[in-house]
Amino acid sequence: MKDRFMHSNIKLDTERLREQDHHWVHPWEDFKTLAKTKRTVIARSEGIYLYDSDGKRMIDGPAGMWCVNLGHGRQDMAQAIAEQAITMPYYSPWSLSNVPASELAEKLAELAPGDLKHVFFTTGGSTAVDSALRFTMYLNNCLGRREKKHIISRQDAYHGSTYLSASVSGKQRDKTNLDFERGFIHILPSPNPYRRPDGMTVEEFCDEKVADLENKILELGPDKVAAFIAEPILASGGVIVPPKGYHRRCLEVCRKYDVLYISDEVVTAFGRLGHWFASEDVFDVVPDMITTAKGITSGYLPLGALFISDRLVKMLGSDAAEKGMFANGYTYSGHPVCTAAALKTIEIIENENLLEHVRGIGPYFQARLRELEDIPIVGEVRGEGLMACVECVGNRETKEPMTLEYEIGSRIDKHCQAMGLLIRPLYHMFVVSPPFVITRAQIDDLVGIMRKGIEKTLDDLVREGLWKG
Numbered sequence: 001m002k003d004r005f006m007h008s009n010i011k012l013d014t015e016r017l018r019e020q021d022h023h024w025v026h027p028w029e030d031f032k033t034l035a036k037t038k039r040t041v042i043a044r045s046e047g048i049y050l051y052d053s054d055g056k057r058m059i060d061g062p063a064g065m066w067c068v069n070l071g072h073g074r075q076d077m078a079q080a081i082a083e084q085a086i087t088m089p090y091y092s093p094w095s096l097s098n099v100p101a102s103e104l105a106e107k108l109a110e111l112a113p114g115d116l117k118h119v120f121f122t123t124g125g126s127t128a129v130d131s132a133l134r135f136t137m138y139l140n141n142c143l144g145r146r147e148k149k150h151i152i153s154r155q156d157a158y159h160g161s162t163y164l165s166a167s168v169s170g171k172q173r174d175k176t177n178l179d180f181e182r183g184f185i186h187i188l189p190s191p192n193p194y195r196r197p198d199g200m201t202v203e204e205f206c207d208e209k210v211a212d213l214e215n216k217i218l219e220l221g222p223d224k225v226a227a228f229i230a231e232p233i234l235a236s237g238g239v240i241v242p243p244k245g246y247h248r249r250c251l252e253v254c255r256k257y258d259v260l261y262i263s264d265e266v267v268t269a270f271g272r273l274g275h276w277f278a279s280e281d282v283f284d285v286v287p288d289m290i291t292t293a294k295g296i297t298s299g300y301l302p303l304g305a306l307f308i309s310d311r312l313v314k315m316l317g318s319d320a321a322e323k324g325m326f327a328n329g330y331t332y333s334g335h336p337v338c339t340a341a342a343l344k345t346i347e348i349i350e351n352e353n354l355l356e357h358v359r360g361i362g363p364y365f366q367a368r369l370r371e372l373e374d375i376p377i378v379g380e381v382r383g384e385g386l387m388a389c390v391e392c393v394g395n396r397e398t399k400e401p402m403t404l405e406y407e408i409g410s411r412i413d414k415h416c417q418a419m420g421l422l423i424r425p426l427y428h429m430f431v432v433s434p435p436f437v438i439t440r441a442q443i444d445d446l447v448g449i450m451r452k453g454i455e456k457t458l459d460d461l462v463r464e465g466l467w468k469g
């Protein structure tokens with residue numbers, strides 16, 4: 001078979017690549033270790049596998065960053081991208097339109113739930129969230145409600161890395177060294193049922209979390225609260241699945257007080273839970289806005305999209321609304337090559353019945369992963385569809401954090417990498433969200449390596465006197 005990797009026979013110099021890498025300031029960089037970190041260099045990829053610069057093969061556990069849903073190395077994706085780049089790579093989206101972006105907008109309007117029929121294209125998830133929040137401000141200003149500006153979010157949420165999207169994020173550890181907007185942003189406690197108080201049922205916990213939202217709206221005054229923003233599943237907060245009925249009841253609270261509900265589906269849309277969107281199909285919610293990115297192009301190119309409901313658009317078209325442009329947009333809004341990649345992604349998901357595949361294989365993935373709960377340091381394995389988190393604890397009864405809380409995920413990752421699996425460490429947790437094309441046999445491999453990785457980490461802790469058992 002002809003080798004499709006032109007460079008695969010060329011021996012790469014990993015040490016040299018690492019020297020070069022030291023000029024690259026990576027996301028969440030620690031500048032104290034900037035030139036010392038020895039990152040694995042990924043050189044090529046195919047299907048669910050990655051190959052590092054030494055040729056070592058690893059399963060791509062997180063599908064990049066919850067995004068390479070179709071798997072790596074798809075010729076059809078590459079072809080669609082190349083064809084659009086040759087036909088017309090770019091033109092301004094301000095006063096002109098282009099073929100793939102308008103085709104995609106119509107297709108997305110068809111796939112989106114309820115009346116979410118309007119799409120604003122962005123460059124990724126952060127800019128989609130930023131645009132949703134700025135649109136909320138614009139809407140209320142145009143409607144003469146200039147006081148209605150407060151935004152409510154939740155602890156453990158992640159919404160992005162622009163100033164506004166980072167401000168509505170609720171991951172406390174990310175908030176130590178940067179500045180954030182605090183005047184009109186409010187963070188509610190996490191809806192994580194695993195961390196509910198002792199003796200409280202999940203139902204009682206759900207009541208409490210819904211009441212948190214309602215009480216915050218009442219405390220601020222409904223005429224001052226503009227929007228509630230929520231990921232259906234709090235992804236990088238540790239794949240937190242809120243209690244059953246929580247989303248629906250939060251939506252009802254929002255409706256009661258005329259507060260917009262923004263569903264951040266940057267991770268959960270485009271099939272990760274076996275549906276185009278999780279909001280309605282999984283959680284029974286038709287929000288006012290949905291933000292997406294990542295899986296929309298299967299990670300082949302950067303693109304985000306903000307969905308806006310017809311109801312909101314009509315409000316702005318009414319006589320009650322002041323005239324004025326939504327002065328928000330990007331050079332690459334509706335980028336022809338990126339939108340062509342999104343159209344191809346949707347076509348492949350449809351033609352290969354990948355939503356059905358995820359719905360079929362998701363329960364197997366979840367069941368196999370839950371077997372890891374018999375390892376003494378594993379507190380909980382949770383998730384839905386093809387996204388999951390393993391949370392490690394020092395004591396399973398008390399759920400108290402373990403010694404070395406910050407590095408336990410990285411230690412497990414190191415062992416897993418050595419055995420051919422990449423996971424995504426998050427302090428004392430790690431997450432996995434493999435490409436949709438994963439098979440049952442490959443899930444068995446993934447779980448087998450993961451078990452060994454966690455057990456080896458436990459052995460290390462025992463050896464170092466850090467785990468008494």
Ligand SMILES: Cc1ncc(COP(=O)(O)O)c(C=O)c1O
Nearest residue numbers: 124125126158159160231266293
């Ligand atoms: C739920 C959620 N929203 C927003 C973002 C930000 O997306 P991006 O990194 O594409 O800007 C992310 C990224 O992980 C995310 O998980």
